[in-house]
Amino acid sequence: xxxxxxxxxxFTPLAWAVLTLLTxxxxxxxxxWVGILVQVLVSLGLWLTVAQHGGFxxxxxxxxxxxxxxLRVDGLAVTFVLLTAAxxxxxxxxxxxxxxxxxxxxxxxxxxxxxxxxxxxxVWLGGDLFNLYVGLELISLSAVGLVALGxxxxxxxxxxxxxxxxxxxSLAYLLGVxxxxxxxxxLSIAGVVAWLDNHSAPAGPGLALAxxxxxxALKTALFPLHRWLPPAHGIAKSPVSALLSAxxxxxxxxxxxxxxxxxxxxxxxLAAAQMVGLLGGAAVVWGSxxxxxxxxxxxxxxxxxxAQIGYxxxxxPLTYSVSESVSLQAxxxxxxQVISHALAKAAMFLAAGNLILSVGSSRIDALAGVSRFLPFxxxxxxxxxxxxxxxxxxxxxxxxxxxxxxxxxSGQWWWxxxxxxxxxxxxxxxxxxxxxxxxENPETDQFFHPSxxxxxxxxxxxxxxxxxxxxxxxxxxxxxxxxAEEGAP
Amino acid sequence: MTLEEWMPVFALMISLVASVGxxxxxxxxYVRRTSVNLGAAVLKLVVVIVMxxxxxxxxNYGVSFTMLPGVTFVLRADALSMMFAxxxxxxxxLTTIYAVGYLEDSPNRRRFFGFFSLxxxxxxxxxxxxxxxxxxxFYEILTLSTYPLVVHRGTEKALRAGRTYLIYTLTGxxxxxxxxxxxxxxxxxxSFRDGGHLVDADPDIHRSLILIFILLVAxxGVKAALFPLHGWLPQAMVAPAPVSALLHAxxxxxxxxxGIVRVVYDVYGVEASSDLGLLAxxxxxxxxxxxxxxxxxxxxxxxxxxLAFSTISQVSYIILxxxxxxxxxxxGGLVHLLHQGIMxxxxxxxxxxxxxxxxxxxxxxxxxxxxxxxxxSLAFTIGAFGMIGxxxxxxxxxxxxxxxxxxxVNMDWVILVLVGSSLLNAxxxxxxxxxxxxxxxxxxxxxxxxxxxLETSPWLLWPxxxxxxxxxxxxxxxxxxxxxxxxxELIVLREISE
Numbered sequence: 001x002x003x004x005x006x007x008x009x010x011f012t013p014l015a016w017a018v019l020t021l022l023t024x025x026x027x028x029x030x031x032x033w034v035g036i037l038v039q040v041l042v043s044l045g046l047w048l049t050v051a052q053h054g055g056f057x058x059x060x061x062x063x064x065x066x067x068x069x070x071l072r073v074d075g076l077a078v079t080f081v082l083l084t085a086a087x088x089x090x091x092x093x094x095x096x097x098x099x100x101x102x103x104x105x106x107x108x109x110x111x112x113x114x115x116x117x118x119x120x121x122x123v124w125l126g127g128d129l130f131n132l133y134v135g136l137e138l139i140s141l142s143a144v145g146l147v148a149l150g151x152x153x154x155x156x157x158x159x160x161x162x163x164x165x166x167x168x169x170s171l172a173y174l175l176g177v178x179x180x181x182x183x184x185x186x187l188s189i190a191g192v193v194a195w196l197d198n199h200s201a202p203a204g205p206g207l208a209l210a211x212x213x214x215x216x217a218l219k220t221a222l223f224p225l226h227r228w229l230p231p232a233h234g235i236a237k238s239p240v241s242a243l244l245s246a247x248x249x250x251x252x253x254x255x256x257x258x259x260x261x262x263x264x265x266x267x268x269x270l271a272a273a274q275m276v277g278l279l280g281g282a283a284v285v286w287g288s289x290x291x292x293x294x295x296x297x298x299x300x301x302x303x304x305x306x307a308q309i310g311y312x313x314x315x316x317p318l319t320y321s322v323s324e325s326v327s328l329q330a331x332x333x334x335x336x337q338v339i340s341h342a343l344a345k346a347a348m349f350l351a352a353g354n355l356i357l358s359v360g361s362s363r364i365d366a367l368a369g370v371s372r373f374l375p376f377x378x379x380x381x382x383x384x385x386x387x388x389x390x391x392x393x394x395x396x397x398x399x400x401x402x403x404x405x406x407x408x409x410s411g412q413w414w415w416x417x418x419x420x421x422x423x424x425x426x427x428x429x430x431x432x433x434x435x436x437x438x439x440e441n442p443e444t445d446q447f448f449h450p451s452x453x454x455x456x457x458x459x460x461x462x463x464x465x466x467x468x469x470x471x472x473x474x475x476x477x478x479x480x481x482x483x484a485e486e487g488a489p
Numbered sequence: 490m491t492l493e494e495w496m497p498v499f500a501l502m503i504s505l506v507a508s509v510g511x512x513x514x515x516x517x518x519y520v521r522r523t524s525v526n527l528g529a530a531v532l533k534l535v536v537v538i539v540m541x542x543x544x545x546x547x548x549n550y551g552v553s554f555t556m557l558p559g560v561t562f563v564l565r566a567d568a569l570s571m572m573f574a575x576x577x578x579x580x581x582x583l584t585t586i587y588a589v590g591y592l593e594d595s596p597n598r599r600r601f602f603g604f605f606s607l608x609x610x611x612x613x614x615x616x617x618x619x620x621x622x623x624x625x626x627f628y629e630i631l632t633l634s635t636y637p638l639v640v641h642r643g644t645e646k647a648l649r650a651g652r653t654y655l656i657y658t659l660t661g662x663x664x665x666x667x668x669x670x671x672x673x674x675x676x677x678x679x680s681f682r683d684g685g686h687l688v689d690a691d692p693d694i695h696r697s698l699i700l701i702f703i704l705l706v707a708x709x710g711v712k713a714a715l716f717p718l719h720g721w722l723p724q725a726m727v728a729p730a731p732v733s734a735l736l737h738a739x740x741x742x743x744x745x746x747x748g749i750v751r752v753v754y755d756v757y758g759v760e761a762s763s764d765l766g767l768l769a770x771x772x773x774x775x776x777x778x779x780x781x782x783x784x785x786x787x788x789x790x791x792x793x794x795x796l797a798f799s800t801i802s803q804v805s806y807i808i809l810x811x812x813x814x815x816x817x818x819x820x821g822g823l824v825h826l827l828h829q830g831i832m833x834x835x836x837x838x839x840x841x842x843x844x845x846x847x848x849x850x851x852x853x854x855x856x857x858x859x860x861x862x863x864x865x866s867l868a869f870t871i872g873a874f875g876m877i878g879x880x881x882x883x884x885x886x887x888x889x890x891x892x893x894x895x896x897x898v899n900m901d902w903v904i905l906v907l908v909g910s911s912l913l914n915a916x917x918x919x920x921x922x923x924x925x926x927x928x929x930x931x932x933x934x935x936x937x938x939x940x941x942x943l944e945t946s947p948w949l950l951w952p953x954x955x956x957x958x959x960x961x962x963x964x965x966x967x968x969x970x971x972x973x974x975x976x977x978e979l980i981v982l983r984e985i986s987e
């Protein structure tokens with residue numbers, strides 16, 4: 001049973017990728033519909049299994065540690081597998097309608113989409129450093145390909161830039177992996193943790209951790225390594241932007257967070273934790289400020305990602321040498337932030353795509369009157385915005401509350417100020433857009449109406465992001481599913 | 490779930506469902522939209538009346554669930570909740586009727602009524618919130634749902650006002666959140682309780698508690714338009730008249746004042762607040778706001794702006810009454826929550842009528858409007874005299890009770906504030922009344938619309954007449970069992986009996 005689940009999560013998406021590679025756009029879309037159904041069922045199956053029997057380690061194909069393919073199936077991994085199923089399905093369904101099927105190169109969307117999904121699952125479930133690297137590369141390469149689908153010179157430029165950043169990040173990560181292997185003789189995270197528990201920490205691996213986290217921070221676009229993100233996310237097709245912002249940047253962050261939670265206490269230092277937090281805070285402020293300056297709708301949303309990613313890195317200071325309850329609050333808060341940002345940002349990019357389609361211009365000031373002509377998509381955009389501004393009752397608010405509690409509880413009140421300022425700044429750039437949409441401009445009454453299915457998908461995502469606040473307790477309970485340590489290598 | 494658990498959920502959901510329904514109907518579904526809206530408003534009034542009856546007889550309505558680790562979402566009805574909820578339910582119905590007439594033939598009515606219902610739903614949530622966390626939830630939803638109403642017209646001026654509104658309220662919200670989170674991390678999840686929680690607080694955290702109180706009042710004071718945080722209110726006057734009416738009478742400013750009442754009474758407790766030395770400065774601030782805003786009102790030439798400054802002044806009565814820390818003064822403050830609501834909504838309805846029927850916006854254009862619109866002008870006159878505090882109208886009751894309450898706790902200076910404020914109110918209201926009735930008008934009005942033999946559309950005329958009648962009734966029958974005054978006494982009795 002477990003074998004089937006693992007194969008279903010990791011290899012079936014590859015099968016869909018190969019199938020769609022062989023067909024044209026329309027058949028690719030049909031295959032994808034079936035594929036989405038299967039993947040959602042498999043993801044739910046994983047959840048049920050873990051909820052019944054608890055989490056476990058799994059050696060794929062019998063290749064265990066120290067060098068094999070080790071999977072770590074715990075509550076957090078399940079949470080992200082489910083999140084991926086939700087967001088990727090929505091983006092896949094949206095893309096099937098949104099993407100112009102007459103351009104021949106667009107059929108490559110489907111294989112890239114499926115490679116991406118497979119890579120994401122590999123990262124969520126990966127238990128050893130090298131396989132995490134493989135998953136990460138699969139994600140990066142398919143993401144670069146998706147950006148390049150834009151088809152014009154700007155898209156190519158953005159994707160090449162993205163590729164270089166991603167490769168540089170991978171190199172730094174790989175170097176760290178090599179150092180870890182040299183020191184400990186294993187690539188399994190659990191194996192390294194077990195070693196560290198029994199020995200005093202040597203000096204070298206600290207550098208390895210720093211290298212890995214720097215590489216991952218570059219892939220996650222943490223300030224000041226964020227410059228590649230806005231062009232790539234801004235220029236890609238809306239469903240692609242949604243996938244990239246919602247899931248792709250989260251994958252590298254997820255690895256960084258896992259590494260920090262596993263090794264941070266023994267290999268990290270207070271200064272490093274505060275430093276990373278500081279960069280996160282700077283990202284919040286600087287990203288929001290730049291978002292306020294953008295004239296293009298999707299650029300605002302892209303810079304907003306830079307800011308929102310900043311919050312995630314508050315995990316580092318808020319879990320370093322603090323009490324267990326504070327650390328738990330911080331982890332829960334960050335998890336909610338990842339989920340709510342994924343849902344809200346996907347909804348926002350998809351809705352923004354509809355708005356752009358409708359007014360025929362990607363500029364913010366072209367939105368005048370759109371509140372009369374396309375209220376539904378604007379409303380989706382607005383609801384997603386509530387979560388990004390972390391106002392109640394959204395998931396973003398629940399996340400902010402937990403992070404506030406964690407920072408006040410650990411006496412690090414300065415992060416509370418970052419959180420509050422970040423909320424206000426995000427309101428500043430988002431209300432610029434609402435303001436433009438409320439303005440009346442009698443000259444442009446030419447609007448195109450996108451199809452209903454394009455409008456409904458972002459609304460569903462936005463409502464999920466908004467309602468997340470009410471069910472946070474339940475969502476967090478998935479993350480807290482019990483984990484059976486007995487299979488540990 | 491039992492019926493006692495369902496009732497507050499019903500009361501909240503009715504407006505929410507109405508809002509979703511209105512958004513779902515097409516823009517042109519005029520009749521269906523109005524039926525949904527009015528039907529929901531009537532239904533809600535019935536639910537609220539049942540709950541008022543229940544609370545009076547000691548039924549405990551309430552429901553709660555865990556929303557986040559360590560935080561519960563609580564809806565609960567006590568006497569204070571029902572005062573605010575009742576005000577909101579009554580005025581929702583009247584304002585909806587008014588707004589249907591006011592916005593006839595204007596664009597974007599679906600958006601307007603949708604957000605309007607959402608705004609009312611959030612005031613219901615504020616009324617029924619059982620702890621600060623839940624209160625904050627709805628307090629912020631209120632901010633968001635009023636923004637589209639303020640900028641409804643989409644003009645440059647409206648958009649600018651909306652921006653000011655947001656800068657004030659969102660910053661206030663952030664300050665409030667900080668205070669609530671800080672309090673939560675110090676003392677845990679505090680549900681509102683008669684008598685408060687912090688009387689026996691550890692002396693080590695007294696300094697933090699004082700600081701938190703200041704942050705709470707600052708955060709709430711933005712919406713309550715407490716000096717110097719009142720700047721957004723006069724600007725928000727650019728909104729359509731029903732919105733101004735709702736904002737001033739029940740929704741936004743009252744949410745702030747109501748929050749301060751909750752903090753002082755049900756979180757800190759009057760005793761703890763006054764032991765920490767927090768109430769005296771609050772009362773000075775409120776008194777200053779009363780006099781300052783009344784003075785500013787005198788120089789406003791725009792009718793709605795003058796009314797706005799009057800609101801700033803009047804809402805501080807509520808805060809003053811609470812801050813005096815005596816039971817009788819508190820009754821005066823609380824009863825003003827209702828009295829100010831019905832008086833101010835009357836005045837705004839009338840201002841809207843003048844603007845909509847005759848095109849009058851400035852006070853110097855009002856000469857002789859009494860002959861042209863006798864019903865509206867009568868309502869306006871009653872509202873204005875109520876504000877001044879002429880017996881036997883509602884405003885007089887407030888001032889009388891509050892004055893006696895101040896004397897009872899030896900705060901004689903408050904009498905001077907009350908008298909001064911009444912004089913200032915007379916200075917800025919009597920000239921308007923003089924113009925309405927005793928000056929001869931010009932032959933033509935700026936933009937006149939006619940409705941046959943009626944002075945204006947009946948949708949616009951009846952709501953102010955009804956609310957003006959309430960101003961008279963709640964003054965004359967103040968000592969009856971179901972007057973606002975009796976209810977305010979019930980609240981205070983339950984608070985201090987703990």
